[in-house]
Amino acid sequence: xxxxxxxxxxxxxxxxxxxxxxxxxxxxxxxxxxxxxxxxxxxxxxxxxxxxxxxxxxxxxxxxxxxxxxxxxxxxxxxxxxxxxxxxxxxxxxxxxxxxxxxxxxxxxxxxxxxxxxxxxxxxxxxxxxxxxxxxxxxxxxxxxxxxxxxxxxxxxxxxxxxxxxxxxxxxxxxxxxxxxxxxxxxxxxxxxxxxxxxxxxxxxxxxxxxxxxxxxxxxxxxxxxxxxxxxxxxxxxxxxxxxxxxxxxxxxxxxxxxxxxxxxxxxxxxxxxxxxxxxxxxxxx
Numbered sequence: 001x002x003x004x005x006x007x008x009x010x011x012x013x014x015x016x017x018x019x020x021x022x023x024x025x026x027x028x029x030x031x032x033x034x035x036x037x038x039x040x041x042x043x044x045x046x047x048x049x050x051x052x053x054x055x056x057x058x059x060x061x062x063x064x065x066x067x068x069x070x071x072x073x074x075x076x077x078x079x080x081x082x083x084x085x086x087x088x089x090x091x092x093x094x095x096x097x098x099x100x101x102x103x104x105x106x107x108x109x110x111x112x113x114x115x116x117x118x119x120x121x122x123x124x125x126x127x128x129x130x131x132x133x134x135x136x137x138x139x140x141x142x143x144x145x146x147x148x149x150x151x152x153x154x155x156x157x158x159x160x161x162x163x164x165x166x167x168x169x170x171x172x173x174x175x176x177x178x179x180x181x182x183x184x185x186x187x188x189x190x191x192x193x194x195x196x197x198x199x200x201x202x203x204x205x206x207x208x209x210x211x212x213x214x215x216x217x218x219x220x221x222x223x224x225x226x227x228x229x230x231x232x233x234x235x236x237x238x239x240x241x242x243x244x245x246x247x248x249x250x251x252x253x254x255x256x257x258x259x260x261x262x263x264x265x266x267x268x269x270x271x272x273x274x275x276x277x278x279x280x281x282x283x284x285x286x
Contacts, residue, residue, distance in 0.1 A: 001055045005042075006062075006101075010093035011086065016071035017064035017094045018042045020051035021102065026060035028106045028129070028270050031095050031122070033087075033115030034063070035245065041070040046112060046134075046247045046262075049255065053263050059270065062098040066090060084114065084185065088121040099127070108269045110262060113137065113210070113245045120189040123196050130197035130233075130269040131189065132262055135209035135245040138200075138219060140183040182218050190222060193230035197269050200235070201261065203242015210245070211238075237261075 002021045007014050032051065034044035042048070043063030051061040066087050068076035095107060109131040111119030116133035123131050182190075189198060200219075202211040216236075223231050239261065241254040250258065 001052070003051075006094070006097060008090075008094045008097050010067075010090040013067040013074050013090065014072065015064055015067060015090045015094055016042060017062055017098075018051075019060065019062045019098050019101070020055060021060045022055040022058050024058060026102055026104055027058045028108070029060040029062060029095075029098055029102060029104050030054055030108050030110060030266055031091065031098075031119075032061060032063045033091060033109065033111035033118045034065075035113035035115050036066075036069070041065065044112065044247070045255075046259070047110075049259055050110060050262060053259055054266065057263070057267050057270075059266070060098070060102055060104065062094060064091065064094050084117045084121060087114075087118050091118055091122065095122070106270065108132070108266050110134070110266065111136070112247065117183065117185045120185040120198070123189040123192045123198065126195075128192075128196050130199070132199045132201065132265045134201045134247070134258075134262070135203065135211075135243065136186070136200050137210040138182055138186055138215040139210075139212075182222050187222060190226060190230070190234070193226065193233040197233045197265075198235075199237065199265050201237050201239055201244060201258075203239050203244035203258075205243060206238065208243035208245060 001023065004019055004021075006017045006019055008017060009015075030050070032043055032047035034047055042065055047061075047063035051063060054061050065072040066076075067090055068074035099105070099107060106127050106129050107122075108129045109119035109122045110133075111117070111131065112134040113136070116131070116136035119131040119133055120136070122128050189196075202209045206212075219236065223234060239258065241250060241257055244258065247255065247258065
């Protein structure tokens, strides 16, 4: 196993990354995308452990710190879950350099929480074999929905009901507070299920991993509109360990169990893939 650091320029910033390569020629590469947090250094604990496991199966990997996080210079004025475009552009730049350097034509993505949104943004590329998403946020929340998550939907509605003039707004407000559509990144990724495999993993307790009955209903509705050949390439799996969004806090035994699942899913994507003749090194543009 070999590891080397790579600094990549992307959209006016520099992104620190680490590429891990097996002893032989890699048969593909996996990009690991962490959640947000200044404590992350070159990805995350999961990213580091995953890279060491994947080389056993002949797969290279690359992990990175988003601009302004860890070893990547810059500033992060705010994190917005619904807008991962800057992180996605940085990720595509790093992945393009890694694929060209290693001369590989296929990749898979693994993302946690915020990183799962970034991972799903890569599924549209023809070189992508799939994405494994840990604790992915499915629902898109508007301003009032974010307010309901902060103070509680019941509290907001109780306040409305206590004001006579506002009582007639209670019904419409409840409908507004409930996010009814999947996030754009989720819906867009589902369009490519004919060739890419997508797996959502949630841990225990599931609520801490962004899973809810409403999220399941929205996913079911989105999948129901797809043809069978696409639906069979999606899987949602509930794991007995978790929450996955705080992988660092799991016991070493449970971390190993989660990694076993992720490695198995990633490797199966490469084993099932039919190599596509791609013209040269294709840049990963949005």
